[in-house]
Each structure stands twice: as C-alpha cells, then as structure tokens.
Amino acid sequence: MPSALVRGAGIAAVALLTTLATTLPAHAVNRTGCGSRSDFLKVHLTGGGELCFANAGEMKVAIYGIQYISTGNNVVRIRYRQAINSTPIEVGVGKWSTFAPLPDPDTLVQAHKIEWIKIH
Known part of the structure; x- marks a missing residue:
C-alpha cells in the first residue's frame, strides 16, 4: 500500500499538470477562405491574392510577397x-x-516575409 507521502506527491503532480494545462495559451488561429468577409485578418499579396486568418x-507562418495587411475585427x-x-520587426495593429x-x-x-501572427 502506497504511503501518504507518495499519494500526496501524486496528487500535487496532478494538480500542477492541471494548472499548467489550463493556463497555456490556445493556438486556435486558422487559415480560412476569405470570401466576401471583411472581419478576418487579411494578408494582401503583391500578385493580387490574399490569405485570411x-x-x-x-501561429508561425512563412508568407512572402506581402503588399499590406488589413486586420478586420481583430487586434x-x-x-x-x-x-x-x-x-x-514586431508590430501591433488595431481593429x-x-x-x-x-x-x-x-x-x-x-517585406521579405511575415513569420508570425497573433490575433487577440
């Protein structure tokens, strides 16, 4: 039968892991089709295309040929x-x-490349 000390250490480890799992940031940014929506983050490309998020x-990205970005309803x-x-260079841009x-x-x-984006 495990001692109280071993049980206590196990409970503490589970509590720590639960705390870490619930405090880590979500990485839920996803690429999506732009359609006619204006509320997405859009990266406008020099060739006329656009990527939406x-x-x-x-999210780490590797986007080349950037003309400009429009933030939509996002910080x-x-x-x-x-x-x-x-x-x-890291910059913040408002809604x-x-x-x-x-x-x-x-x-x-x-710009040569966008390498990271964060949507708040």
Whole structure:
C-alpha cells in the first residue's frame, strides 16, 4: 500500500499538470477562405491574392510577397523581416486598420516575409 507521502506527491503532480494545462495559451488561429468577409485578418499579396486568418491565438507562418495587411475585427501582432537575414520587426495593429510593412531601405521591397501572427 502506497504511503501518504507518495499519494500526496501524486496528487500535487496532478494538480500542477492541471494548472499548467489550463493556463497555456490556445493556438486556435486558422487559415480560412476569405470570401466576401471583411472581419478576418487579411494578408494582401503583391500578385493580387490574399490569405485570411481567423480566431484568437498565434501561429508561425512563412508568407512572402506581402503588399499590406488589413486586420478586420481583430487586434493583431505580426513579426516580419524586411530582407532575408534582417532583424525581425514586431508590430501591433488595431481593429479595422491596414498596415504596410516598412520597405527594406536597400531594395525598397515591402517585406521579405511575415513569420508570425497573433490575433487577440
């Protein structure tokens, strides 16, 4: 029969895991079709296409050829790089706003890549 100390340690471990599992952030951002909706986070591409994202959370991405983003009904943070080996830049953008990443001063290309998005 297990001792009270072993049972107590087991209960403490379960309590700790339960606390950690309930406090970790959700990663529920998902890519979705844009349709005619304006409330999604939209990444507008230089070729004329667009990528849409919905739901709160965060996601690593690799999006190239960015013209600008529109936030829709979302508060958003994005991390992007101006050029291949440049330092990442992180910005926050409010609801119903547009943001064009700063151009690389050497090439004037709008942005090399968006690498992370977070929707609040």
